[in-house]
Amino acid sequence: MSDTISCMEKISLRNQDNYLVISLKEPLADSEFLELKNVILQNASLDSVDGAVIDLKALTVIDSFTTRVLNNVALLADKKNVPIILTGIKPIVTEVMKKQGLGFSADLVNLNTEVSKSLSQLDELQVNYR
């Protein structure tokens, strides 16, 4: 069964405070996550932005696949000197990840804390929930 897959309808891209902000509007299928990875890597270059913020408020669960893809995005973006910041992860989602033995790379977490402080309006991002 091959559905037409595009993550673009499920995400919004914007530039805020010179950061590329990617907001997920709803959960993505695996292939859409891989597509998202390419979108981020194509759009995030140090020439144009200081970093990329991925807003994950719409996710009710982050499983091993999603964790791996996001860690991989951070690793690849790091090679381009573009920091990736994750935001909007619900505490309950983090708790379940921890129980499962999943986690984001230390760099990702550190950057998350550090850079989020400089993004004053992040909490005001509009995300549509299904």
Next chain:
Amino acid sequence: MNIQNSSKKKDEESSKKIFSLESEHDLIKIRKYGRELAKEIGFKAIDQTLITAAISEICRNVIEYAGYGEVRFEVKDINGITCYIITVKDEGPGIENLEAALREGFSSGEGLGIGLPGTKRLMDEFNIKSSPGKGTTVEMYKYLKQ
């Protein structure tokens, strides 16, 4: 490791629903249904998330390794306790070394990881039966604690 146990079969079933699983989009629908049912049964938000994560991991294995499978949701009353049972079944290649796959730190070496130990920790009971060449059945229980 066999799925157990016969005495449970005698208990009255209050609900049952079966989904076929063959695409990642099915996975999203199944995960959503699983979460909504958990909420309906009365599980707290944390348990809803634990259940959803377990469904996600096991269903992804089916798509990745078997290509097609079936997911059954059941709610049973066993000895006065409400049990949420999720059974995921496929007729794929099966797991060659099940004991190793259930061991902490085990990796399939393909970068995908079947994540069984982590998933097992999310549920109250986790039974798995697998025969190479014949398929795998995972049965997961979550008990509603009053």
